[in-house]
Amino acid sequence: MKIFKYISILLILLSISCCVNQKEKDEEQINTTVQKFWITVQNNDEENYLKLIEGxxxxxxxxLYQLHYLNRNYSKIKAITESKEIQIKDTNELGGSQKCVEYLFVKPNSTTEPLSVRLFFLKSLGYNKIFNVQIIGNMPKWEKKEL
Known part of the structure; x- marks a missing residue:
């Protein structure tokens, strides 16, 4: 009887270990994809940008409009993307279980609303592809220099 108890405990511990390892692998893949995203933005690399985003x-x-907009403003957002540790959140915002990475860009000394860039990932697509990119904020107004 004790053998069954020990085997049960061992199986539970192994399954927990596998889940933790899978979560770390998923987060590592998302981190790599996000880094590739910002590299394609910096380099204005249309081909690889389109390959990263599903559909x-x-x-x-x-x-391509999003890519060129982000590229034109890359010097303003570079410090924010490099200084922040990537935080991956679980969300159901677009239906189904997803992961999301969000950046909030605030122009210093400005009354312009912040610009939000959110990258969504679906496990079924693989975390090496971005399911959806949302840029929220008044993009043309955010880009203008204030007097």
Whole structure:
């Protein structure tokens, strides 16, 4: 009887260990994908940007507009993306269980609303692809220099 008890405990511990290891692997893959995203933005690399985002061919021009906008403003947002540790959050915002990485860019000494860039990931697509990119805020107004 004790053998069954020890085997049960061992199986539970192994399953917990596997879950923790899988979560770390998932987060590592998301971190790598986010880093690739910002490298493609910095380099204005249209081809690799579109490869990173699921379904981007359907919305090619909208995706490229986002890329070029982020690239034009990269010098303003670079310090924020490099200084922040990537925080991965669980969300159901777009339906289904997803992971999300969000950046909030605030212009110093400005009355312009902050700009939010959110990257969504679905496990079913693999964490090496971005499911959706949302840029929230008044993009043209955020880009302008204030007097």
């Amino acid at each position: 981007s061919e359907e919305y090619r021009f909208a995706m």
